[in-house]
Amino acid sequence: MHAYKVFIRYVAIGLLLALQPFVAHSSASQTWPQPPSQLSLDSPYGKLQVSQSDYVYEAQLQLDAQIIAPELKGLINIPYAFKQQHHQTALISVDNGLGGCSINYHWVTVSSKGYTVSPAFGSCSAQIRVRHHGQTLIMETPSLDNPSLIDEYRYDGRKISLRKRRQAIQ
Numbered sequence: 001m002h003a004y005k006v007f008i009r010y011v012a013i014g015l016l017l018a019l020q021p022f023v024a025h026s027s028a029s030q031t032w033p034q035p036p037s038q039l040s041l042d043s044p045y046g047k048l049q050v051s052q053s054d055y056v057y058e059a060q061l062q063l064d065a066q067i068i069a070p071e072l073k074g075l076i077n078i079p080y081a082f083k084q085q086h087h088q089t090a091l092i093s094v095d096n097g098l099g100g101c102s103i104n105y106h107w108v109t110v111s112s113k114g115y116t117v118s119p120a121f122g123s124c125s126a127q128i129r130v131r132h133h134g135q136t137l138i139m140e141t142p143s144l145d146n147p148s149l150i151d152e153y154r155y156d157g158r159k160i161s162l163r164k165r166r167q168a169i170q
Contacts, residue, residue: 039077045112049065057095075097088110089110091137093105107155125144138152152164
């Protein structure tokens, strides 16, 4: 038993040393806040909420207990929401649990006329920053293709556009 514990300790130390360059790189690069997490959002136009499921990746997004279409299914979170003049828009993260590029995002807008769901977007990362510029909603995330770039997804209520920009060195 003692030899097994010593072996595990050496494996753990080896892993720490092997991963050290990645840890040093990530601390030197851009810092990303932990996004808020909520499973429901009350609005004047209805309640957005994540359905309960026995399997975590089978949850669905609902508006007033009705599943929205197109169906958003997976590990769902509502990290951000913005109240606007005649509607409310929420950022929805969806993790399908399949690995690779498992996480994507949608903007869901609710109003007195119903709801709209944007196409999926994102760079496969849970690291995000969200802000707005006037009526444009902006989500930033590390670029999947080039770690020195930030992917900036801009949503004007109709379409999503992507702009890549250099990371600020900190």
